[in-house]
Amino acid sequence: MGEGSDLNAKQNNDIIDSIFNNTLSKSNIFKDRNVLRNEYIPDNIQFRNAQMTSIAQITAPLLIGHKPSNILLYGKTGTGKTVVTKFVLKRLQERASNVGNQLDFAYVNARNASTEYRILVELASTLNIQLPFTGLSISEAFSRILQTIKEKKRMVVFTIDEIDFLVRNFEANILYELTRANENLPAPSFISLIGISNDLQFKEALDPRTLSSLNEEEIVFTPYTVEELQQILTQRAKLAFNENAINQSAINLCAALAGAEHGDARRAVDLLRVAAELAEREGASIIEDVHVRSATKSIEQDRVFEATRSLPLHAKIVLYTISRANEWPSTGSIYSQYSQFCKRLGIEQLTQRRISSILNELDTFGLISAPVISQGRLGRSKKIHLIALVDTVIAGLKEDNVIRQIIN
DNA sequence: CCTCCACTGGAAACCTAGGCTC
DNA sequence: GAGCCTAGGTTTCCAGTGGAGG
Numbered sequence: 001m002g003e004g005s006d007l008n009a010k011q012n013n014d015i016i017d018s019i020f021n022n023t024l025s026k027s028n029i030f031k032d033r034n035v036l037r038n039e040y041i042p043d044n045i046q047f048r049n050a051q052m053t054s055i056a057q058i059t060a061p062l063l064i065g066h067k068p069s070n071i072l073l074y075g076k077t078g079t080g081k082t083v084v085t086k087f088v089l090k091r092l093q094e095r096a097s098n099v100g101n102q103l104d105f106a107y108v109n110a111r112n113a114s115t116e117y118r119i120l121v122e123l124a125s126t127l128n129i130q131l132p133f134t135g136l137s138i139s140e141a142f143s144r145i146l147q148t149i150k151e152k153k154r155m156v157v158f159t160i161d162e163i164d165f166l167v168r169n170f171e172a173n174i175l176y177e178l179t180r181a182n183e184n185l186p187a188p189s190f191i192s193l194i195g196i197s198n199d200l201q202f203k204e205a206l207d208p209r210t211l212s213s214l215n216e217e218e219i220v221f222t223p224y225t226v227e228e229l230q231q232i233l234t235q236r237a238k239l240a241f242n243e244n245a246i247n248q249s250a251i252n253l254c255a256a257l258a259g260a261e262h263g264d265a266r267r268a269v270d271l272l273r274v275a276a277e278l279a280e281r282e283g284a285s286i287i288e289d290v291h292v293r294s295a296t297k298s299i300e301q302d303r304v305f306e307a308t309r310s311l312p313l314h315a316k317i318v319l320y321t322i323s324r325a326n327e328w329p330s331t332g333s334i335y336s337q338y339s340q341f342c343k344r345l346g347i348e349q350l351t352q353r354r355i356s357s358i359l360n361e362l363d364t365f366g367l368i369s370a371p372v373i374s375q376g377r378l379g380r381s382k383k384i385h386l387i388a389l390v391d392t393v394i395a396g397l398k399e400d401n402v403i404r405q406i407i408n
Numbered sequence: 409c410c411t412c413c414a415c416t417g418g419a420a421a422c423c424t425a426g427g428c429t430c
Numbered sequence: 431g432a433g434c435c436t437a438g439g440t441t442t443c444c445a446g447t448g449g450a451g452g
Contacts, residue, residue, distance in 0.1 A: 117437070134426050137436050312439095331415065351441055356416065372416070376450025379414025411452080422441070428434080 028245065028285040029276055035240040036273035038266065041087050046235065047228050048080050051219050055088045058217050059192075062103055063096055065155065067182065067190040070214050072163075074197050075221025078264030081196045082161055084221075089157065107159045110166040116174045117141060119166070123158060142177055149189050156191045164199035175206075179213035223263030229255035232265055233272055241276065246287040250275065253292045271295050304388040307365050308396025314350050315358050316403050317341050322368055322386050323393055330381040331356055341406055359384060367393065 034040055045052065051073075061068045073081045089105055096103045106126040113119045117134075120141045124131045129148050131141050149156060158178070160166065166175060181191050195214055203211055224232065233251045254275070258268030274295035279287045311319065321338045322329070329337075335352045342349040350358075359382055363370040367388045374380040386393065397403045 115437075132427060134437070136427070140428090140436090352415090353417085353442080354440060357440095360417095372448090374415095374448035374450090375413085376448080377411090377413055377452095378450080379412085380448060381413095381415050409452105411450105413450100414447105416445105416447080418443105418445090420442085423439085425437095427436090430432095430434105 027242075027280060028283075029241055029280045029287065030245075031242050032240055033273075035236055036269055036276070038270075041083055041090065042236070044235070045080065045084060045087055046232055047224065048084050048221070051080070051084050051221060052088055054217070054219050055085065056092075059088065059092055059157070062092060062155070062157065062192070063099060063101060065101060065188055067155075068192050069216035070179070070193040070195070071217045071219060072195045072197065072215045073219050073221065074200055076200075076223055076262050076264065077198050078258070078266035078268070079221040079223055080265060081221050085159060085194060085196065089159070102155070104154050104156045105159070106156060107161065109161040110164075111162040116166070119160070119174065120145060123156075127152075127154060127156070138174065139177075142174065146181060146184065149191065150185055153189050155189060157194065158191055159194040159196065161196045162198060163195040164197040164202035175214065176210045179210050224259070224265055225263060226255050226259035229259055229263060229265060229268050233268055236269060237272065240272075241287070245285065246276070250287050250289050250292050253289050257292070257296060270299060274298055301389065301392045304367065304392045305396045307367060308388075308393050309399045311362075313347075313400070313402060314354075315362060316397055316400055317345075317347075317406075318355060318358050319362060319367060319393060320397055320403060320406065322362075322384055323390055323397075325384075328383045328385050330383065331359060332381065334359070334384060344406060345402060347402075356382070 035042075055071065055073075058071055059068045073085065075081050086107070093103065093105055104126055106123045108119050108122040110119060113122055116138055117136075120138065121131045121133075124141070124145050127145065127148055129145060131144070136144075148154070160175075163175070178191060178193060185191070193214060203215070206214070230252055233254055234248075237246050237251060251272070254268050254271040257271060258264050261267060271292060275291040276287050278294050278298065279291045284291070308316070308319065318334065318338055321334055321341060325334065325337065331352065335355050338355060339349045359368070359370045362368045367386070368384055369387050370382040370384045372380065373383045394407065398407060
């Protein structure tokens with residue numbers, strides 16, 4: 001280590017210190033960041049009184065230890081389903097413990113949990129049951145849970161968010177089991193279900209018996225209008241930012257951009273948060289339209305980067321192959337180039353059938369577009385191209401040590 | 409109207425990691 | 431520790447298909 005690097009070290013420290021100092025010194029913009037987090041539940045939820053009233057009415061019997069009807073909540077993403085549910089259940093929980101009524105509230109997001117088994121593990125953990133990560137059959141896991149509920153006379157309210165995901169992927173066996181569970185549970189214990197669905201058509205895919213049980217009550221969440229989004233954001237901004245740290249036009253822009261996508265309040269709030277962070281980072285004292293516009297880009301890039309980075313190895317190789325290809329390659333040509341890369345890496349290649357499925361997966365992630373096109377005599381195949389920004393995808397791929405070997 | 413390409417995508421078999429029982 | 435079981439990923443097999451060119 002020479003004197004030069006000492007100097008460098010000193011400079012680095014200065015930079016880091018100044019970043020920390022900036023954060024520690026009172027922010028120009030933020031008063032309370034938490035208000036803009038996804039998990040934040042406002043004290044005052046706007047434009048959802050009807051839905052709140054319904055859920056409260058339906059779940060009220062819990063207070064006197066009766067099983068309420070199962071509820072199904074519908075509405076697109078960011079229409080307040082999750083927030084409203086959590087809000088009402090939180091209040092319910094407080095009241096229940098006031099009157100000395102022991103209720104268990106389990107919440108699971110089916111998309112995050114991703115398999116039936118993991119959903120049961122989530123449910124089990126709120127009941128303080130330890131289930132191993134693997135090795136148990138679903139029915140075994142399920143009967144252990146039921147056993148505990150029975151023995152300890154528990155009253156369980158089980159909220160399954162993004163329940164449509166469950167139905168699409170697993171034909172909803174455990175949903176069926178869950179809806180029937182009460183037949184085998186002696187009073188006073190029961191499982192009451194609250195399903196939350198983003199997909200309005202998912203009922204059609206559901207087994208009619210399960211549906212009729214799950215759907216005892218149905219509550220619909222309509223998208224927010226742009227004006228409603230504006231008011232929601234204005235309210236949040238008041239709590240989150242210092243006075244005059246944002247101008248109305250930036251708020252309106254967030255509302256308009258999110259409104260263009262079916263009135264998604266979550267997206268609107270995300271935009272607001274990221275715009276504020278960008279403004280803060282560049283030392284601005286007011287959040288303006290420019291920051292909102294950069295926020296849309298930044299959010300999309302983060303999404304692509306994260307999605308790419310967390311892909312399994314072979315999906316990454318396929319994605320890299322696509323990013324290198326010009327024109328609109330077909331499954332066959334992608335497969336042969338993919339095989340080349342596998343050979344270079346000394347990895348066993350997967351079959352074309354599997355690659356075809358991986359292409360579909362990448363398509364649903366929104367990283368590529370791969371519609372099936374028929375070209376007459378030239379056969380029928382996918383026409384593939386990258387939709388995500390190449391640079392962002394490559395940056396995500398470079399995080400992987402194996403893939404880095406083929407990115408020169 | 410028929411053919412025939414280059415696949416698609418369903419179904420079932422197979423493989424592997426890991427837990428369970430005895 | 432052997433032998434069994436399951437979930438989840440993959441392979442194997444194959445009938446099915448939209449449409450340009452005949």
